[in-house]
Amino acid sequence: MSTKSVIVALDIGTTKVCTLIAQKNGHSLDILGVGSHPSNGLKKGSVVNIEKTVQSIKSSIEEAKLMAGLDELESATIGIAGNHIYCFNSSGVVPVKNKDITQSDVDRVIEAAKAVLIPSDREVIHVIPQEFKVDNTTGIKNPIGMFGSRLEVNVHIVTGKTPLIHNLVKCVEQAGLNANSIILQPLASSRSVLSQEEKELGVVLVDIGGGTTDVAVWKDGSLLHSQIIPVGGNHFTNDLAVALKIPHNEAERIKINHGTVAASRINDTFVTVQGLTGTKPREIPVSMIGDVLGSRAEELFFVVKDIVNERGLEDEVTGGYVITGGGALVKNLAEIAEFILEKPVKIGFPQAFGGMTSAMQHPKFSTVLGLLQESHHVSRATAREEGDTQEEVEVDMFDKIGRSFKNIFKEIF
Numbered sequence: 001m002s003t004k005s006v007i008v009a010l011d012i013g014t015t016k017v018c019t020l021i022a023q024k025n026g027h028s029l030d031i032l033g034v035g036s037h038p039s040n041g042l043k044k045g046s047v048v049n050i051e052k053t054v055q056s057i058k059s060s061i062e063e064a065k066l067m068a069g070l071d072e073l074e075s076a077t078i079g080i081a082g083n084h085i086y087c088f089n090s091s092g093v094v095p096v097k098n099k100d101i102t103q104s105d106v107d108r109v110i111e112a113a114k115a116v117l118i119p120s121d122r123e124v125i126h127v128i129p130q131e132f133k134v135d136n137t138t139g140i141k142n143p144i145g146m147f148g149s150r151l152e153v154n155v156h157i158v159t160g161k162t163p164l165i166h167n168l169v170k171c172v173e174q175a176g177l178n179a180n181s182i183i184l185q186p187l188a189s190s191r192s193v194l195s196q197e198e199k200e201l202g203v204v205l206v207d208i209g210g211g212t213t214d215v216a217v218w219k220d221g222s223l224l225h226s227q228i229i230p231v232g233g234n235h236f237t238n239d240l241a242v243a244l245k246i247p248h249n250e251a252e253r254i255k256i257n258h259g260t261v262a263a264s265r266i267n268d269t270f271v272t273v274q275g276l277t278g279t280k281p282r283e284i285p286v287s288m289i290g291d292v293l294g295s296r297a298e299e300l301f302f303v304v305k306d307i308v309n310e311r312g313l314e315d316e317v318t319g320g321y322v323i324t325g326g327g328a329l330v331k332n333l334a335e336i337a338e339f340i341l342e343k344p345v346k347i348g349f350p351q352a353f354g355g356m357t358s359a360m361q362h363p364k365f366s367t368v369l370g371l372l373q374e375s376h377h378v379s380r381a382t383a384r385e386e387g388d389t390q391e392e393v394e395v396d397m398f399d400k401i402g403r404s405f406k407n408i409f410k411e412i413f
């Protein structure tokens with residue numbers, strides 16, 4: 001099998017590193033291999049130990065290669081998050097001299113929007129067009145071919161700290177792969193979990209991972225805002241470990257098997273928990289677990305609410321909130337979120353496609369599946385741009401993300 005027809009996605013998360021290998025099959029993708037290995041070298045989404053991270057990546061890649069029956073892989077699309085990520089909106093304007101707008105005008109106006117002062121220790125990861133304006137007409141998705149004299153664009157710019165981006169890329173390279181593009185994790189999760197209708201209507205994606213909670217706000221098909229909160233499922237587990245005075249792995253087991261965030265609704269049943277070394281197992285009321293996890297959940301959703309409200313976006317999210325990531329599975333989380341956010345909330349599962357097993361339809365795989373889909377979309381759009389007439393991919397705003405980054409990526413590394 002030619003390595004050109006293979007796509008690799010790598011989600012280097014705080015709790016697990018996940019590798020997916022898929023074969024491009026025209027419009028569709030077939031998953032050939034999956035590897036998932038515990039991640040030991042990250043904290044709150046950022047690499048803090050290169051050696052441990054490389055080991056986790058290597059194990060995950062080996063597992064996926066074995067399943068796919070492939071010996072060699074060249075490059076991968078990788079996800080990025082961490083609380084060093086900072087995103088903001090910008091705009092640009094260029095004259096177009098009363099003529100049909102071309103790709104080069106679009107490139108120029110995006111360059112103009114990028115011309116903002118960025119601290120020297122930061123790099124731009126994405127410049128994502130939100131809408132174009134041609135003269136006085138607003139809300140244009142694709143201005144190419146339109147007639148006008150002035151072209152404007154609003155963009156969403158995603159930046160990250162250069163050393164932390166470098167560390168991530170270094171880990172991937174030391175594990176034997178080139179990082180061919182980097183995608184902000186909530187963008188990837190949005191790709192696999194949200195429908196186009198939801199993005200048009202207005203929706204907030206909330207990806208609760210182990211170390212971070214990643215937020216992406218969509219409206220009219222455009223990304224209005226994204227932000228990484230340095231709190232995730234691990235904080236729920238830690239709270240339980242501290243409150244119940246139990247080891248971390250026991251707290252994780254209790255959270256997954258008996259966890260709930262709705263203390264008041266529980267008729268007190270009891271569960272047995274193993275204490276710290278030297279102490280006897282104890283009976284704990286489930287309502288106590290609900291109190292601890294419920295407080296953390298409330299705090300997290302108030303932060304999410306503030307992020308949306310502070311930007312005046314609360315009325316834009318008609319479609320409500322979609323919670324995904326492994327941390328979304330704590331029992332009753334959607335109910336408590338709905339109460340705090342005052343909007344409909346549902347758990348987001350990744351949409352199925354070729355070769356995907358039911359085990360993969362888990363919110364913890366939303367990011368890696370989105371990375372794969374986005375990488376496929378970008379490679380098809382690029383092939384079409386390079387003159388491959390077989391490719392008829394519709395070019396949307398999101399197409400620009402991977403490719404614009406690809407260029408920037410070449411400049412940085």
Ligand SMILES: Nc1ncnc2c1ncn2[C@@H]1O[C@H](COP(=O)(O)OP(=O)(O)OP(=O)(O)O)[C@@H](O)[C@H]1O
Pocket residue numbers: 012013014015016017039044045081208209210211212213232233234237252255256259325326327328329330331363364365
């Ligand atoms: N069934 C479950 N019930 C409750 N929590 C769960 C369940 N399954 C996984 N989790 C939690 O999900 C979290 C891990 O989620 P995920 O795999 O999405 O994170 P990650 O991608 O490794 O981390 P990050 O994206 O923050 O870097 C852990 O805190 C884990 O306890």
Ligand SMILES: [Mg+2]
Pocket residue numbers: 011013014185209210325367
């Ligand atoms: Mg994750």
